[in-house]
Amino acid sequence: MSVTDSYLINNIIYAILENGNADANGTLLTDMFTTTEIVNALDRVQQKFLLDTGLVVTHTTIAGVAGTPKYLTPADSIRPRRLTWSQPA
Amino acid sequence: MPYSQFTLAQLQNFFYEQVDNNRSFWRTDEVTRILQESFRVFNCLTGFWRGQANAGLTTAGTHWYTVPNGITYPQRVLLNGAPLSVSSLYDLDYGQPNWESETCASGQLPSAWVVGGVNLFAIWPASFAGGESLVIEGVVAAPTLTTSGFVNLGQDELETILNYAEHIAQFKEGGQEFNASQELLKDFLKDTSSRNAILLQSNKFRTWMGLSDQRKRPMRIVDERVGSR
Numbered sequence: 121m122s123v124t125d126s127y128l129i130n131n132i133i134y135a136i137l138e139n140g141n142a143d144a145n146g147t148l149l150t151d152m153f154t155t156t157e158i159v160n161a162l163d164r165v166q167q168k169f170l171l172d173t174g175l176v177v178t179h180t181t182i183a184g185v186a187g188t189p190k191y192l193t194p195a196d197s198i199r200p201r202r203l204t205w206s207q208p209a
Numbered sequence: 210m211p212y213s214q215f216t217l218a219q220l221q222n223f224f225y226e227q228v229d230n231n232r233s234f235w236r237t238d239e240v241t242r243i244l245q246e247s248f249r250v251f252n253c254l255t256g257f258w259r260g261q262a263n264a265g266l267t268t269a270g271t272h273w274y275t276v277p278n279g280i281t282y283p284q285r286v287l288l289n290g291a292p293l294s295v296s297s298l299y300d301l302d303y304g305q306p307n308w309e310s311e312t313c314a315s316g317q318l319p320s321a322w323v324v325g326g327v328n329l330f331a332i333w334p335a336s337f338a339g340g341e342s343l344v345i346e347g348v349v350a351a352p353t354l355t356t357s358g359f360v361n362l363g364q365d366e367l368e369t370i371l372n373y374a375e376h377i378a379q380f381k382e383g384g385q386e387f388n389a390s391q392e393l394l395k396d397f398l399k400d401t402s403s404r405n406a407i408l409l410q411s412n413k414f415r416t417w418m419g420l421s422d423q424r425k426r427p428m429r430i431v432d433e434r435v436g437s438r
Contacts (some may be wrong), residue, residue, distance in 0.1 A: 127242075130242070131242055131246070133243065134239045134381070135380070135381070136345060137381065139236070143238040143239075144238065144239070165336075174326065175326055175327045175328075176326055176327060176328050177325055177326035177329050178326065178329070179325065181275045189333060202298065202302075204302065204309055206307075206309045207307060207309050207310040
């Protein structure tokens with residue numbers, strides 16, 4: 121399922137009654153909200169949803185180094201959910 | 210109830226019948242979006258629309274695979290056309306701690322699969338030589354409502370979806386109309402829980418539905434008095 125950014129923005133425009141007397145097409149009737157604010161709000165909610173649910177996950181293998189007790193998590197990691205130890209083949 | 214084919218125009222008319230045919234307050238484009246949202250929420254809660262997708266071939270020694278596009282969340286994995294047993298990460302982690310290091314012996318095939326997330330799944334043990342076909346069955350996206358084509362729905366599903374559509378539409382109206390639509394939301398949640406018993410195990414869901422009996426059985430006696438036993 122693919123939902124575009126503009127689809128979501130137009131849904132928000134309907135929810136905050138900013139479409140006026142026309143179909144929502146990305147244009148805001150008043151200056152109460154800016155498009156940037158709507159996009160930022162969508163981003164924030166999306167990040168919170170991912171953080172709360174952990175629905176979309178990635179799997180990364182970090183090579184162990186002898187005598188090293190601490191390792192960096194991947195740069196794009198929001199929250200580690202599971203850590204396992206894998207025997208070398 | 211028998212299934213019928215509904216066009217977008219028919220669905221919009223059903224919606225307008227529920228809101229006194231007020232076509233000025235809810236524009237047609239808006240109603241299409243409301244109905245689309247209702248379809249998607251209904252599908253998320255019940256897994257109503259299902260299908261399968263090809264996930265390619267296994268790779269030797271690989272446990273983790275990506276769920277193919279088109280599958281919203283996986284429910285069944287077929288390897289060379291035969292279903293794998295479903296397990297869980299918890300069971301494998303605690304029952305077979307080295308599972309991510311285990312590979313089939315020559316001539317054997319993986320026997321179980323687990324969900325990692327909506328976009329990731331694993332098989333155990335890993336394939337020995339690779340090359341087996343992987344097919345994923347699961348919930349697919351709700352149909353996209355367009356002016357051409359039909360959506361197959363039974364009368365029960367139609368009423369459930371229209372209840373939710375009216376509820377989210379009334380958010381625009383606000384006030385007492387929106388408050389009154391909370392009953393429609395409850396009907397919607399009740400109908401979805403009859404299709405998905407897992408919902409009834411969810412604490413959040415039970416709270417929304419007023420099914421929690423925490424208030425009836427408080428953890429602490431609130432009106433303690435001197436001398437009370």
